Amino acid sequence: MFDALSDRLTSVLSDLRGKGRLSETDIDTTCREIRIALLEADVALPVVRGFVKQVKERARGAEVSEALNPAQQVVKIVNEELVGILGGETRRLRFAKQPPTVIMLAGLQGSGKTTLAGKLAFWLKSQGHTPMLAACDLQRPNAVNQLQIVGERAGVEVFAPEPGNGVGDPVDVARRAVADARSRQYDVLVVDTAGRLGVDEELMRQAADIRDAVTPDETLFVLDAMVGQDAVTTAEAFRDGVGFSGVVLTKLDGDARGGAALSVREVTGEPILFASNGEKLDEFDVFHPDRMASRILGMGDVLTLIEQAEQAFEEGQAEAAAAKMGTGELTLEDFLEQMMAVRKMGPIANVLGMLPGANQMKDQLAGLDEKHLDRVQAIIRGMTPAERADPKIINGSRRLRIANGSGVGVTDVNQLVERFFEARKMMKNMAGQFGLPGMGGGRK
Numbered sequence: 001m002f003d004a005l006s007d008r009l010t011s012v013l014s015d016l017r018g019k020g021r022l023s024e025t026d027i028d029t030t031c032r033e034i035r036i037a038l039l040e041a042d043v044a045l046p047v048v049r050g051f052v053k054q055v056k057e058r059a060r061g062a063e064v065s066e067a068l069n070p071a072q073q074v075v076k077i078v079n080e081e082l083v084g085i086l087g088g089e090t091r092r093l094r095f096a097k098q099p100p101t102v103i104m105l106a107g108l109q110g111s112g113k114t115t116l117a118g119k120l121a122f123w124l125k126s127q128g129h130t131p132m133l134a135a136c137d138l139q140r141p142n143a144v145n146q147l148q149i150v151g152e153r154a155g156v157e158v159f160a161p162e163p164g165n166g167v168g169d170p171v172d173v174a175r176r177a178v179a180d181a182r183s184r185q186y187d188v189l190v191v192d193t194a195g196r197l198g199v200d201e202e203l204m205r206q207a208a209d210i211r212d213a214v215t216p217d218e219t220l221f222v223l224d225a226m227v228g229q230d231a232v233t234t235a236e237a238f239r240d241g242v243g244f245s246g247v248v249l250t251k252l253d254g255d256a257r258g259g260a261a262l263s264v265r266e267v268t269g270e271p272i273l274f275a276s277n278g279e280k281l282d283e284f285d286v287f288h289p290d291r292m293a294s295r296i297l298g299m300g301d302v303l304t305l306i307e308q309a310e311q312a313f314e315e316g317q318a319e320a321a322a323a324k325m326g327t328g329e330l331t332l333e334d335f336l337e338q339m340m341a342v343r344k345m346g347p348i349a350n351v352l353g354m355l356p357g358a359n360q361m362k363d364q365l366a367g368l369d370e371k372h373l374d375r376v377q378a379i380i381r382g383m384t385p386a387e388r389a390d391p392k393i394i395n396g397s398r399r400l401r402i403a404n405g406s407g408v409g410v411t412d413v414n415q416l417v418e419r420f421f422e423a424r425k426m427m428k429n430m431a432g433q434f435g436l437p438g439m440g441g442g443r444k
């Protein structure tokens with residue numbers, strides 16, 4: 001899901017790379033493309049409008065940043081706005097002070113309620129809870145049986161009406177289930193309710209009656225992310241007819257465009273709590289707006305990295321260093337400063353692990369040694385300011401002195417100096433191509 005959107009947005013944003021300044025036209029073009037990308041992904045029109053307006057305003061007013069170039073700033077803004085429409089902070093499930101906590105599931109038939117009931121119970125168990133399921137979908141033939149199978153798989157008890165009593169009254173079953181959960185000390189009761197193929201009054205009335213009978217602590221609206229624009233209308237109908245406190249997105253593993261699901265929070269004002277992405281019990285997770293946004297922007301945790309970089313590099317430092325990189329004037333003193341700033345961001349393997357594609361380099365990252373960095377730092381510290389400024393003057397006797405002073409071998413000093421020259425040459429070549437911060441974009 002969201003692959004097409006993700007590809008589009010990533011490509012729009014990468015078009016900005018290498019630009020030193022963003023003109024009004026750049027911002028307009030980018031915003032127009034973002035708008036098309038969102039609309040093509042089925043994101044609801046009012047949501048798209050609000051989103052693009054915000055991005056445009058913020059991009060125009062963006063301050064000159066020490067650590068980020070203009071393209072990175074736009075990425076940051078788009079990401080923050082995306083996190084915003086997805087709900088901002090992660091919204092955790094709320095538990096009742098007096099157990100049992102009652103969670104009612106509502107949604108159209110086929111949205112994945114029964115499957116979700118099992119997943120939710122399974123997850124609650126893993127969190128140390130003692131959940132029970134209540135079978136209050138007495139409409140669909142076999143729904144009770146299906147819930148019993150799901151319950152068995154998840155290893156949880158199911159409260160169901162006795163067989164052979166006709167259709168039965170779901171409100172009564174729900175009420176008795178709560179009493180049963182209370183008396184047998186289950187701490188969470190998940191109530192599965194009937195859905196219809198479309199929104200209708202009878203369905204809403206029944207769900208509202210169950211709601212009134214059990215006063216749920218959470219009513220979760222279950223939304224199939226594969227349905228297109230209708231999702232928004234259905235969500236609004238459920239909000240007005242039954243009311244809900246949160247949304248669960250299901251079938252996120254599908255290949256539909258999914259943008260409607262991205263609109264649901266903004267349109268209904270209620271947060272997304274969980275996401276379901278498969279038919280198996282454990283294909284289910286707490287929904288984190290920030291992680292979803294960075295997944296859509298296809299950038300690992302690079303945004304966290306951007307933020308940490310902003311904090312770690314002091315004013316002027318990044319810009320000055322980047323300028324030097326471009327001209328090949330970088331000294332070992334600058335290198336030491338940079339290295340210390342990067343290390344302030346955390347263990348080096350973690351910092352690099354946040355880059356996109358880091359998953360593929362897991363082994364190399366695990367082999368990264370902080371001690372090696374300590375050694376590099378010690379060697380540079382063992383040099384005189386003149387040596388740091390112009391490493392070319394480091395002759396044989398200086399090497400020996402530095403090695404002795406920093407407790408390493410002469411070969412270590414040799415290696416460091418050689419690598420530094422190589423790196424400086426490489427950076428000079430690369431700086432132009434990548435538009436490093438403060439580089440003014442370099443070559444275009």
Ligand code: GDP
Pocket residue numbers: 107108109110111112113114115116195250251252253254276277278279
């Ligand atoms: P209900 O009518 O709302 O209770 O929906 P069900 O739980 O019976 O689900 C309808 C269908 O969707 C079933 O075939 C489920 O296996 C399937 N399903 C539910 N959740 C997911 C999901 O996250 N991913 C996929 N691929 N299928 C799902």
